[in-house]
Amino acid sequence: MYRFKTEQGKIFYQLAHWTIRLVPLSFVVGSLVALFLWLLDWATHTRWQHWWLLFLLPLAGVLIWALYHYFGKDAEAGNNLVMDEVHEPGGGVPARMTPLVLAGTIITHLFGGSAGREGTAVQMGGSIADLFAKWYGIRKEDRGILLMCGMAAGFGAVFGTPVAGALFAMEVLFIGRMKYHALIPCLISSVLAHIVCISYGIHHTQYAIDTRIARAVTTWIPGFTFDLFLLLKVIAAGMAFGLAGMAFARCTHLMKQAWTRLIPVKWLIPVAGGILIIGFSYALGNFDYLGLGVVNPDGHNSIVSAFAAGGVDTWSWLWKLLFTAITLSAGFKGGEVTPLFFIGAALGNTIAALSGAPADLFAGLGFIAVFAAATNTPIACMVMGVELFGGENILYFAVACFTAYYFSGHSGIYKAQRIAVPKLHRTGGRQQ
Incomplete structure (x- = not known):
């Protein structure tokens, strides 16, 4: 040869x-x-x-x-x-x-x-x-x-x-x-x-950010234009996204440990988890937090609806976090990422409403940043933002994902993930 x-x-x-x-x-x-x-x-x-x-x-x-x-x-x-x-x-x-x-x-x-x-x-x-x-x-x-x-x-x-x-x-x-x-x-x-x-004819959900709203810019540095006040809001939101990702990872792990400690008969764990899901659904009076959450037949409290002002309830992100943590910790199967999209998009929508920021932009930022925080993959999530929403807001994507990545600490949804370079580094002999 x-x-x-x-x-x-x-x-x-x-x-x-x-x-x-x-x-x-x-x-x-x-x-x-x-x-x-x-x-x-x-x-x-x-x-x-x-x-x-x-x-x-x-x-x-x-x-x-x-x-x-x-x-x-x-x-x-x-x-x-x-x-x-x-x-x-x-x-x-x-x-x-x-x-x-x-x-x-x-x-x-x-x-x-x-x-x-x-x-x-x-x-x-x-x-x-x-x-x-x-x-x-x-x-x-x-x-x-x-x-x-x-x-x-x-x-x-x-x-x-x-x-x-x-x-x-x-x-x-x-x-x-x-x-x-x-x-x-x-x-x-x-x-x-x-x-x-x-x-095979499979169609993926299309999301959109109104770039005309998101790209209202002011020149602060020669040759580089951006909305400084919007950027500050993105940084603050990134911190919240990081904490949300950390909360999801820790909540899921703690619930799994609690199930094992409280219910020694293994097959009863999913029974208890299923009963909790039913109970919470009827206590809330809706079924908005079941399944993927990409769309909702009622047109409210879903990933898609989070891109519109008022499209989700204020605490919908927290309810989705709880429902998913119960489901996965009790032994049901599926992934964590799409629920993380829901949690992030809904939280972003809520933050936008409180801060006066564009709902669609902050829903998109939460969509990718909470995922980045929970999986410790900020670069992949930033690129995902470009693939899903376009590249016009890549600066905001990067800031949100990188900030969320750091503020999530070393927690994550994958136990097999290893620490190669700690997020806290040593400077001058002291850990910063």
Whole structure:
């Protein structure tokens, strides 16, 4: 076989080699995500048409517990297992994780659990990638990259943000460090999976920020124009977004510990969680905080409605946080990210109302910044903002995401995430 002698030739060979490996992986992951999104849409609309399904949520939780108890084994660890396998390859990511998390998430949403979809897509991508790694017979170092590619493919396809998907897979593993050696493979897999997914006719929700309002600028520094007072409001909001992301992560972890301590019989935990969800829904007098929360048949208290002034209740972000923490800590399946979008967009809408800022801009900032805080991935979230809302407000995106990232501390929704560079650094021998 011909060997390239120049560095550029070797790079070309390596990229071509990765592309050949990634095409079938991306096709499978993109197809699975398309199936998942179609089933998720079906489950959501079915629940809207038959609200009595909510009363079966405790039984649905027992079913999910039984599936993982008898067939899941280590698949129960979910995203953390995929991340741990990238850090330190061990027993691998079982292929059964894909059908289990797919079924568990659809059951959760069909019967009214408050959960997301990112976790399902990333777990499917990771388990399929590990299966391909075994088929390819690749070495340990390349297996980690392939797992990251599976994560990127799942994330990019499920949200329609391929560049953010690639960055997320590289950024989420460590706080303060990105695995740049996987940059091109992750981008290839994320873009291809996204193309495959939308080729099935899948449509992602469209969001919009009125840039004419958001770009009212004043020249404060020669050659650089921005609205100083709006920027100060964004910084303050970024602090709040960071605290919200931290609160969600800690609340979910503490509730999981509380369930285990208070209820020794494991299958009763989802029963109790389901009963709590039903109770809170009827206490509030609405079902606004069930499911994804992207849209609401009543047209109020959803991610989409948060982009309009008065589109959400003042405390809707807190209720969504509580509903999701209960759902996921009790053992129901799904992701955290879409609920984080809801929490952030609703909180941003509330802050905008209190501060006189544009509701759509601050909803968009909260959308990405609370996610950045809870996952410690500010760069991926900033780019996601550009992919979803356009690049006109990238300065505000960056400020909100980076501020939220720092103010969330070292907490996060992924226990397998490692600290490479602490957010608190030492200056002059003292920790600042």
